Amino acid sequence: MKNSLIEKTIATLAPRRALERGRDYYENGQVRDLAEYNGTILAKVDGSRTYTVKMKPAAGNDIDYSCTCPMGDDGEFCKHCVAVALAWIAAGKLKNTRASSVVNLKDIESYLHAVDKSVLVEMMMEQAQEDELLRKKLYLKTSQARSGGVNRTAWKQMIRNAFDTPDFVSYREAYRYIRGINDMVDSVEELLDGPYAGDVAELAEYALQQAADAVQYMDDSDGGMGDVMYRLQELHLKSCEKAKQDPAKLAAHLFELELNSEWDIFSGAAKTYASILGDKGLAVYRQLADEAWKEFAPSASKQELRRSNANAALNLIGIKETLAEMSGDIEELVDIKKRDLTYAYHYLEIAEIYKKAGNKDKALEWAEAGLKAFPAKTDSRLREFLADEYHRRKRSAEALNLIWANFTDQLGLDSYQRLKKQADKTGQWSDWREKALSHIRSHITKQDRKTNRWHWNPGYSLLVEIFLWEKEPEAAWKEALEGGCSQSLWMKLAALRAQDHPLDAVEVYMKYVHPTIEQTNNKAYEEAVMLIKKIQPLMLRQRKDEAFTAYVDELRTRYKAKRNFIKLLDKIQ
Numbered sequence: 001m002k003n004s005l006i007e008k009t010i011a012t013l014a015p016r017r018a019l020e021r022g023r024d025y026y027e028n029g030q031v032r033d034l035a036e037y038n039g040t041i042l043a044k045v046d047g048s049r050t051y052t053v054k055m056k057p058a059a060g061n062d063i064d065y066s067c068t069c070p071m072g073d074d075g076e077f078c079k080h081c082v083a084v085a086l087a088w089i090a091a092g093k094l095k096n097t098r099a100s101s102v103v104n105l106k107d108i109e110s111y112l113h114a115v116d117k118s119v120l121v122e123m124m125m126e127q128a129q130e131d132e133l134l135r136k137k138l139y140l141k142t143s144q145a146r147s148g149g150v151n152r153t154a155w156k157q158m159i160r161n162a163f164d165t166p167d168f169v170s171y172r173e174a175y176r177y178i179r180g181i182n183d184m185v186d187s188v189e190e191l192l193d194g195p196y197a198g199d200v201a202e203l204a205e206y207a208l209q210q211a212a213d214a215v216q217y218m219d220d221s222d223g224g225m226g227d228v229m230y231r232l233q234e235l236h237l238k239s240c241e242k243a244k245q246d247p248a249k250l251a252a253h254l255f256e257l258e259l260n261s262e263w264d265i266f267s268g269a270a271k272t273y274a275s276i277l278g279d280k281g282l283a284v285y286r287q288l289a290d291e292a293w294k295e296f297a298p299s300a301s302k303q304e305l306r307r308s309n310a311n312a313a314l315n316l317i318g319i320k321e322t323l324a325e326m327s328g329d330i331e332e333l334v335d336i337k338k339r340d341l342t343y344a345y346h347y348l349e350i351a352e353i354y355k356k357a358g359n360k361d362k363a364l365e366w367a368e369a370g371l372k373a374f375p376a377k378t379d380s381r382l383r384e385f386l387a388d389e390y391h392r393r394k395r396s397a398e399a400l401n402l403i404w405a406n407f408t409d410q411l412g413l414d415s416y417q418r419l420k421k422q423a424d425k426t427g428q429w430s431d432w433r434e435k436a437l438s439h440i441r442s443h444i445t446k447q448d449r450k451t452n453r454w455h456w457n458p459g460y461s462l463l464v465e466i467f468l469w470e471k472e473p474e475a476a477w478k479e480a481l482e483g484g485c486s487q488s489l490w491m492k493l494a495a496l497r498a499q500d501h502p503l504d505a506v507e508v509y510m511k512y513v514h515p516t517i518e519q520t521n522n523k524a525y526e527e528a529v530m531l532i533k534k535i536q537p538l539m540l541r542q543r544k545d546e547a548f549t550a551y552v553d554e555l556r557t558r559y560k561a562k563r564n565f566i567k568l569l570d571k572i573q
Contacts (some may be wrong), residue, residue: 009111013077013232022082031087045080053084066496114198150199163210178224200239212263247281344370344379380406396426413465461485502538
């Protein structure tokens with residue numbers, strides 16, 4: 001493992017920022033409880049919270065890794081992974097005393113095999129009193145052993161406990177809250193490996209209900225609860241596949257779930273579960289949908305259904321759409337879709353149905369009808385659809401006018417790029433580019449022009465973005481100097497200026513050091529020190545060693561009360 005980590009350098013796995021921060025974590029002695037078991041490295045890393053890292057050699061020269069931090073959850077080789085990897089390499093070389101806590105879990109395993117059972121029981125009970133998750137798992141195992149199967153009451157209690165919270169879950173609390181829920185889902189998922197696959201479906205359904213209730217009482221800006229719901233639906237699907245349920249009964253049950261769902265949890269179930277339902281189950285699904293359709297006033301529009309707050313009726317329309325798509329009945333699908341033409345996008349949906357079916361004339365007819373119905377608030381996607389059709393029919397002038405309307409409605413790099421894409425088809429980009437840049441400049445107000453360049457405004461930021469995208473760094477720099485831009489753009493500009501104009505880059509970095517430090521948190525301190533580390537080589541290249549030393553001394557004096565920042569600053573050589 002040690003050799004593997006050395007051979008496959010950490011730098012190839014980790015983003016540069018993670019590499020720098022991870023090295024700091026390692027050098028600060030923030031890696032603890034470093035251990036190895038069956039080729040797997042285990043460790044804790046103390047940061048804003050304590051996170052758990054696991055690493056193991058994979059196929060070839062690769063490494064499987066995980067970390068319980070948010071970046072680790074996204075699959076990144078994060079700073080905590082970097083710190084642990086460095087600690088482990090150092091431990092192998094016996095050079096770092098911080099890694100002296102390395103333990104070999106094989107020794108522990110041998111001890112546990114040899115120790116008296118009563119000692120193990122006592123150890124487990126002591127740990128269970130401290131570890132809520134372990135305690136819950138032991139409750140379930142005991143209950144399961146007593147009943148000879150899955151005690152659904154006990155499992156549902158565990159699920160309720162996982163979702164239960166006395167107060168509103170804030171954004172800062174959401175990560176820990178979701179981790180506890182995922183631990184519960186892990187436990188439910190383990191049942192799939194035994195003879196209880198059928199029970200998993202019921203438990204997953206129950207958990208989905210709890211999730212739908214809980215999401216109303218939390219800040220789910222990061223989408224953690226959405227991920228939980230998706231995971232539970234996948235678990236439900238796997239359970240149904242493994243349990244080999246009767247297709248007709250499963251179809252009836254899924255239909256009721258989808259029909260009465262308030263959160264679209266089982267939306268499109270007929271398609272999702274099609275391989276399990278088979279012809280028999282799908283026939284039942286269609287029969288139930290047709291029967292319900294007769295009762296829900298099939299002539300009513302979606303607007304009417306919304307006014308009546310008929311949730312089941314709206315779900316039924318979704319069911320009918322799914323079944324029509326699966327059967328390939330285009331006209332039935334369009335008949336359902338055209339019940340709601342309250343938005344331009346709804347015309348586009350129908351146009352795309354006909355285009356996919358090969359009826360391009362009908363597609364054009366519906367797209368143009370949508371443009372006519374919504375001349376002022378046309379969906380940008382509808383205009384793009386029409387522009388593509390007009391280009392295909394040699395109506396390029398009309399196509400470009402539509403894309404220009406999109407650009408002027410929503411100024412941005414994306415709309416600028418789309419305009420270029422369309423103009424390139426006719427070889428007219430030079431003229432349209434000039435027109436677009438002129439339009440952007442016309443929308444920069446007099447107040448914008450007076451703004452301090454370090455306090456960005458949208459107009460100038462867009463011009464900087466455009467010139468950077470067009471690989472015109474000098475033009476981008478000129479616009480930034482004139483009107484300012486966002487911090488992220490200043491950082492891009494500084495990186496580009498660093499080679500040939502190092503003092504320009506220094507000025508940019510210095511402008512953001514003070515405001516970053518004054519945020520007064522450890523993450524901000526780390527970011528400020530990273531800026532200072534960028535400044536240092538640039539000033540040294542210009543033989544400004546003394547000026548850099550004076551700058552650092554000034555920072556040390558000014559922020560002497562910010563001890564955590566000073567600790568980081570002192571590490572700069």
